[in-house]
Amino acid sequence: xxxxxxxxxKKLDLIHVKNPEPDGNNIMIRVTACGICGSDLHYWELGxxxxxxxxxxxxxxxxxxxxxPGNRLDLKKGERVTALPINPCGVCKNxxxxxxxxxxxxxxxxxxxxxxxxxxxxxxxIRPDMVRKLPDTVSDRExxxxxxxxxxxHAVTLADxxxxxxxxxxxxxxxxxxxxxxxxxxxxSKRKIDIEALVTSEIQLEKVQQTFEQFDLxxxxxxxxxxxxxxxx
Ligand SMILES: [Zn+2]
Ligand SMILES: [Zn+2]
Numbered sequence: 001x002x003x004x005x006x007x008x009x010k011k012l013d014l015i016h017v018k019n020p021e022p023d024g025n026n027i028m029i030r031v032t033a034c035g036i037c038g039s040d041l042h043y044w045e046l047g048x049x050x051x052x053x054x055x056x057x058x059x060x061x062x063x064x065x066x067x068x069p070g071n072r073l074d075l076k077k078g079e080r081v082t083a084l085p086i087n088p089c090g091v092c093k094n095x096x097x098x099x100x101x102x103x104x105x106x107x108x109x110x111x112x113x114x115x116x117x118x119x120x121x122x123x124x125x126i127r128p129d130m131v132r133k134l135p136d137t138v139s140d141r142e143x144x145x146x147x148x149x150x151x152x153x154h155a156v157t158l159a160d161x162x163x164x165x166x167x168x169x170x171x172x173x174x175x176x177x178x179x180x181x182x183x184x185x186x187x188x189s190k191r192k193i194d195i196e197a198l199v200t201s202e203i204q205l206e207k208v209q210q211t212f213e214q215f216d217l218x219x220x221x222x223x224x225x226x227x228x229x230x231x232x233x
Pocket of ligand 1: 039
């Protein structure tokens with residue numbers, strides 16, 4: 001299969017690698033969309049993955065179609081899925097209390113797109129319990145945003161925003177913009193919310209403005225959005 005490999009600092013190569021093999025356990029997914037995470041940009045800059053080694057196939061925000069359902073009897077070839085790009089141990093204190101995303105052993109395990117092959121490739125192999133089916137109402141490109149959107153939802157939930165609160169979102173990158181989107185969804189139709197997104201560059205300012213327009217965030221009657229540029233040179 002074709003894959004994009006990180007072969008050095010700021011160096012990506014399109015190469016041919018061996019397909020992941022069906023093994024009766026893991027799920028083989030044919031990738032149809034993949035996002036570029038902020039972590040990918042750091043890896044690209046440094047030329048190495050999370051483990052400090054070159055040769056990584058990045059990509060952990062993705063969706064695709066089941067190519068081989070592994071041990072998941074509820075999945076069929078061709079079904080659309082996404083996956084949690086983590087590999088929790090299942091037995092540590094955090095895993096046992098339902099916080100697999102901060103598994104104490106997680107960073108030592110192979111994590112797709114971070115220190116093991118990710119989704120900048122035609123196929124990816126994922127452990128069965130991390131795979132989630134997608135409804136038809138979600139497009140492939142939207143589904144590739146599920147992971148960062150979940151991060152933003154978690155942040156907004158933790159912030160415990162109340163009626164009439166002003167919200168400051170520092171940083172106008174994808175996570176910041178998604179926080180603004182979730183804040184709007186949380187407060188839609190019944191509450192008033194002011195969001196001030198602090199952006200740190202002219203490029204970010206333009207991107208945030210575009211996204212806010214795309215999500216119609218500026219025009220919602222109960223919400224006032226301020227984008228405050230904080231630009232240093
Ligand atoms: Zn990410
Ligand atoms: Zn764990």
